[in-house]
Amino acid sequence: MKEEHFQKQIDTEQKIEPKDWMPEQYRKHLIRQISQHAHSEVIGMQPEGNWITRAPSLRAKMILLAKVQDEAGHGLYLYSACETLGISREKLVQQLHDEKAKYSSIFNYPTLTWADMGAIGWLVDGAAIINQVSLQRTSYGPYSRAMIKICKEESFHQRQGYEIMAEMAKGTPEQKTMAQDALNRFWWPSIMMFGPQDSESPRTGNAMKWKIKRQTNDELRQSFIDKTVGQAEIIGLKIPDPDLKWNEERKHYDFGEMDWEEFWNVVNGNGPCNKQRLAHHKKAHDEGEWVRNAAQEYAKKQESATN
Amino acid sequence: MNSLIQYTLRIADSSLILGQRMSQWCSNGPTLEEDIAMSNIALDLFGQANGFYEYAAQLDGSRSADELAFKRNEREFFNHQLSEQENGNFGTTTVRNFLHDAFNFLFYTELASSKDETLAALSAKSLKEVKYHLRHSSNWLIRLGDGTQESNMKVQESLNFLWQYTGELFEMDEIDNEMLDEGAGVDNNKLRKGWDEIINSTIEKAKLTRPVDGYMANGSKKGIHTEHLGFLLAEMQFLPRAYPDAKW
Ligand SMILES: [Fe+2]
Numbered sequence A: 001m002k003e004e005h006f007q008k009q010i011d012t013e014q015k016i017e018p019k020d021w022m023p024e025q026y027r028k029h030l031i032r033q034i035s036q037h038a039h040s041e042v043i044g045m046q047p048e049g050n051w052i053t054r055a056p057s058l059r060a061k062m063i064l065l066a067k068v069q070d071e072a073g074h075g076l077y078l079y080s081a082c083e084t085l086g087i088s089r090e091k092l093v094q095q096l097h098d099e100k101a102k103y104s105s106i107f108n109y110p111t112l113t114w115a116d117m118g119a120i121g122w123l124v125d126g127a128a129i130i131n132q133v134s135l136q137r138t139s140y141g142p143y144s145r146a147m148i149k150i151c152k153e154e155s156f157h158q159r160q161g162y163e164i165m166a167e168m169a170k171g172t173p174e175q176k177t178m179a180q181d182a183l184n185r186f187w188w189p190s191i192m193m194f195g196p197q198d199s200e201s202p203r204t205g206n207a208m209k210w211k212i213k214r215q216t217n218d219e220l221r222q223s224f225i226d227k228t229v230g231q232a233e234i235i236g237l238k239i240p241d242p243d244l245k246w247n248e249e250r251k252h253y254d255f256g257e258m259d260w261e262e263f264w265n266v267v268n269g270n271g272p273c274n275k276q277r278l279a280h281h282k283k284a285h286d287e288g289e290w291v292r293n294a295a296q297e298y299a300k301k302q303e304s305a306t307n
Numbered sequence B: 001m002n003s004l005i006q007y008t009l010r011i012a013d014s015s016l017i018l019g020q021r022m023s024q025w026c027s028n029g030p031t032l033e034e035d036i037a038m039s040n041i042a043l044d045l046f047g048q049a050n051g052f053y054e055y056a057a058q059l060d061g062s063r064s065a066d067e068l069a070f071k072r073n074e075r076e077f078f079n080h081q082l083s084e085q086e087n088g089n090f091g092t093t094t095v096r097n098f099l100h101d102a103f104n105f106l107f108y109t110e111l112a113s114s115k116d117e118t119l120a121a122l123s124a125k126s127l128k129e130v131k132y133h134l135r136h137s138s139n140w141l142i143r144l145g146d147g148t149q150e151s152n153m154k155v156q157e158s159l160n161f162l163w164q165y166t167g168e169l170f171e172m173d174e175i176d177n178e179m180l181d182e183g184a185g186v187d188n189n190k191l192r193k194g195w196d197e198i199i200n201s202t203i204e205k206a207k208l209t210r211p212v213d214g215y216m217a218n219g220s221k222k223g224i225h226t227e228h229l230g231f232l233l234a235e236m237q238f239l240p241r242a243y244p245d246a247k248w
């Protein structure tokens, strides 16, 4: 009965709100997905944070810092959305530290040159937008609303990243080399951000029925590739895929085989920066403990003074 | 170099260097909210630095704002030594910023009525932001000072250490005097009283003890710094210096 009502709400495109009844599996799925999304925003601050102190101009410094700050804000919105499902931020962070919760594997790659700031904005935020625009229509109200807020900022990020790439691609030979190298390193991990192919993705079934996901991994990946190929051409960079070509029949680009062995390795903790990213987050968290305790203690004192 | 340029550069340098320090907190804050707040402060400071550098560049005529920020060496930087001090723990940063914010608040309040219209306008704009910075650092100082025993000890230690960098905030040299005579600059000596009031009342609320004046560092007006600045600049300036022909 409840279940039927719930599915009817979904089928008629009414958002599910925190106080509505929902199947336990739906709640679990959402907690997993939203917290993974929140952790990605927060861990994603690190690879770009790596270049804030070395940004090459005052303007570049401000743009990059504001961008990374936006990502922190996205993390906050998403943790709040997740908390409406009855789980605390503290617990979510604990799950991250215990490696029970994941974050997007893309952030386990190192940022080696300034061009990586371009590549990340252009490709990683670009891929995130495709995914998040689709999630604006997700069935859970707080998640959908968080996505609407976030998408506006992400499209800024994507443009700013593309601008860095464009500037470098038309710059000195060294800059152009850096730009191409960044594209070479980030291309495949970026298109793998959409997750396993539909044929390999065990959870897509219910997620589609419940309209948590609105499009499949492969659909989203295809639309990202279709959108990005032309952008690379305009700035004279070459996407590192010899099999990439326009398919007139499908009206889509065909593309080469992704390295799923690498993908699963990184997902399972064996990527170039997995340990560093988690250690960084834990260190900041641990070093902040005395500060959080002090703030709590102070608030307590204030409360008892006014009572 | 003319006094107005030099005077403007000093202000810009302190903002840039403190901003650079604050930006190092990004992804390292004690909470996500605080991470965001510290980035905000860094962004304000970079914006202020940019404004003052633009003005200095315009007066200078031969160097751009970016060149002023990225192509000068350690001995050509004139920021307060306080602003270049390392972040340390969150309490160290709080104390450093608090001491600096209290000074900046008073300084910009005065400079906002400078006869030099650009300095006045830049100061008025900065003042709005610095008021918020001061509120933020004072609130944290009080929270940490009156929080736990551990937090009280930590900030007291930072306060004792950083105190030696507060003396030079109030120094006046020939450039300051010239600017003051022209009605364009601030009498730093006069800020002392207001600064003492802010410091003393906040320290009291924070249940901390004001350190006794001892050795006071000085020299930043002549480009004398602590050993930290060189590393900070090496990191910050690396790209424009490694690729002098590149545009970014
Ligand atoms: Fe984001």
Ligand SMILES: [Fe+2]
Residues within 6 Å of the ligand: A071, A125, A153, A154, A157
């Ligand atoms: Fe973003």
